[in-house]
Amino acid sequence: MDSQNYHFVIDTLNKMAYHYYVLDSPIASDAEYDALYHKLKAYEEAHPDSIVPNSPTQRVGDVPLSEFSKNTHIKRMWSLDDVFDEAELEEWLKRIQKTHPYATFTCSPKFDGASLNLLYEGGLLQSATTRGNGIEGELVTQNARTIFSIPLQIPYKEQIEIRGEVLIAKDDFTSLNAQRLTDNLPLFANPRNAAAGSLRQLDSKITVKRPLRFMPWGVGAIHTQKQSFYEILKSLESFGFAPMPFLVHCTDKEEIIKTYQNLLNTRETYPLMLDGMVIMIDEMAIQEQLGWTIKSPRFACAYKFPAVEKTSIIKDIVFQVGRTGVITPVAELEPVEIEGAMIARASLHNFSEIAKKDIRIGDRVVIIRSGDVIPKIISSIHTLRDGSQVRIQPPTLCPECAQELLLEEILIKCQNLNCPARVKESLVHFASKKALNIDGLGEKIVYELFDKGLVRGILDLYKLKEEDLLKLEGWKQKRAQNLINGIKNTYGIELWRLINAFGIEHIGEGASKKLAKIFGTRVFSISEAEILGIDGFGEEMARSLCEFNHANKELIETMLEIIQPKVQQREVVLDSVFAGKNVVITGTLSAPREHFVEILEGLGAKVSSSVSSKSDYLLCGENAGSKLAKAQNLGVQILNEEDLLKLLKT
Structure with missing residues (x-):
């Protein structure tokens, strides 16, 4: 091979790979591809300065990473609101058509995999980032380059974010698990988990061995004159991406329902996991006009497939105590497999629900699970009762601290702030990803530290010493150092994270961000009237925040002193015509x-x-x-x- 036909060989190999991996229509044998690939590799080893970015040799796994870097999406990746039946779909459509009666819709399959954002600049793949929290995710470019259905180079030269799902086909998943069984390795629960786990391997040489494929479903940042979302998706095919199946442009509800039914009928036989259909307003101008809520776009929704139903028998009921003291009855079941996951427990939510559905210990019950939704018992099969079933009696004493419980409307609550279960759950929430995000402090570690008497509250975390941890069974120096460093990394963290970490009732992530932005650290001393003046804040939120501030004044002051959170307060123009209005x-x-x-x-x-x-x-x-x-x-x-x-x- 010489320099003249080097690019010709690359184009030929890429064409072969596209037909094999993307179109499932091979145009060459494996032997022909391998022979040409090895010629290319030999040439590049002799001429390393000549290697171009779109060479198939650039898909080989690189050196292992110690950890993934974080990367920010140019345009936020939003999650979609769900609709579950025709009535909800009709309600969603009415909201759209009230202001935009001539809007049309692009319908596409909702794949069940791991979302990925690809950034191209100058036609070359620059980065690949997982969805993460929608604003930033993990940088997995090294792994994405090993997936043959992700082009390393596209003809579009402007900056563009192309979004899609990383998937493993059902047959490939079965083969993968069969091999893992042979190798005495843990099995993957389902294709989605297998895809997500493969994409997040620190060693891309492992990823390259997994049968991953990429299916595009949208775009983020883009420079285009096209005003149709359908046309934009279709154009991705010309970039070298897999053609999107079941992509349909619909003008009314009847066409949308017809498309949905067609997709639903194909669900079981289609080689990839599907869990619904995405409905997107086609006109880009209308998308911009409708905008977004705090968590999702107003111009799109996911019409979910009906949840998969199975039956099992309730063996027993246990009572869990949450961080707010609410007692939740949980059914222990005879294990049953639903969509690749073994289900042995299901929440019964509250005792009012149990009474309404007349659910008893020993009942055969119907369970549903859809995607990542927690398994739910929807009914018991009364006709199968044989008289051995036992009614579920609400507890009168807390199962953890034995304190008397309070009946509050449909909820039963433990009011003991020092209840071990409440404290442990509060600590788990405090360390969680959307709170202080303490690496190495998951639920199991929190429970261990609490049960060993090392941590009895939030402040105890900041008193932990390496030598304390090394006394625990199974703890080595690196593990102990990692946890201490994780706690130290909370110093100077954003204020909204601290507000959210406190677990104040009715104050979630979105409210915490808004409070931090408007009030800064003064959020812990504001009045109910000031809170009610904020758009979207109601009386329950205001009362809950003020009560928390009053009852925990000392704790708040100490935590502010320890952490010294970063305050990014909004600059306010005090002399504007709108000041105080x-x-x-x-x-x-x-x-x-x-x-x-x-x-x-x-x-x-x-x-x-x-x-x-x-x-x-x-x-x-x-x-x-x-x-x-x-x-x-x-x-x-x-x-x-x-x-x-x-x-x-x-």
Whole structure:
């Protein structure tokens, strides 16, 4: 081989691989491919400076990593809201068609795998990042390069994020587990877990041996003149990606349901795992107008397949105590396999649910599990009872601390703040990924440290010493150092994480971020009135936060002193026309609602969700409803976007 036909050989090998791995239609034998590949490899070993990025030799696994780096997506990866039946679908469509009656829809299969974001610049693959929390994920470029259905080079030269699912076909999964059984290795629970585990191998030489494939389903950042999401997805085929099956452009509900039924009928026989259908508004301009909620786009949903049902027998009931003290009855079942996972336990949620469904110990029950959803008992089969079944009696004493329980509407709660179960669950939450994210401090370690008397509360974590941990059975120096370092890494962490870590009732991740941004560390001393002034915050949230602040003043002060969290408080223009004013937003605007909320709050306004006599302005978009009429009756000043821009300029 010489330099003249080097590129020809690369193109030939890539074409062979595309037909084999992507189209499942080989155009050459394995022997022909291997012979040509080894010629290419020999040439590149003799001429290392000539190697080009799209050479198939660049797919071979690289040196193992010690850990994955974090990488931020250019455009956020959102999760989708689910709909489960035609009634919910119709309700979702009505919301869309109320403001956009001529919207059309792109329907595509929802694959059950591991989501991946590919970034291309200048036509070359620059990075591959897992979904993570939607904002940032783990950088797995080294592993992604080993997947033949991911092109290393595409004809599109602008910057583009291409999103899709990393999958293992059902037959490949069966073969993979058969080999692992032969090698005396643990078996994968299902194809999705196998795909996710393979993608996150620190040694890409392991990943290259796994039969992974990539199926595109969307884009993130993109420079395009195309105004149709359907056309954008179709264009990915010309980039060298696998053609998306069952991709249909629909104009109404009837076409959407027909497409869904076709996909559902194919579910069992299709070689890849499917768990529903994605419905996306096709017009890109309408997508931008509708925008996003705090966690998902308003212009798309996932129409999930019916959950797989199995039956089992309830052997016993155990009572779990959560960090808020709520007692949850959990059924211990005869193990049953559902979608590749062995199910031996299922939550019964509360005692009202048990009474309504008349569920008893010894009953044969119907269980469902859909995707990652926790197994759920939906009914008992009363006709199979033989008289040996036993009614489930709610406990009167806490199963952990033996304190008397409180009946609070449909919930039964342990009010003992020092209850071991509550403390342990609080510690687990405190260390979790969306709280302080302490590496090496999972549930098992928390329970061990608590049971050995090393940790009895949050503050004890910061008193842990390496020598304390080394006294525990099975603990070595590296493991102990890693945990101590994980705790030290919480110093200077973002304030919202600390707020969320406290586990304040009704205050989750989104609320914690908003509170930190608006109030900074003053969040621990604000009044109910100030909280209620925040858009989206209700009375229960305000009361819960204020009660927590009052009851835990000393703990909060100590934690702030230890951690000294990073505060990224929003800069507020105190002399703006909106400073101290109450603003309500309604109707469809040119950008997502959150965009205008951030602008107005940055100018000192309080954005609330309802019009009242205290409202100063109503920012009004298209198709405004009752809020506009109420504002007019109350004499509230009404602004459109043009009015807002004029005021902003002043």
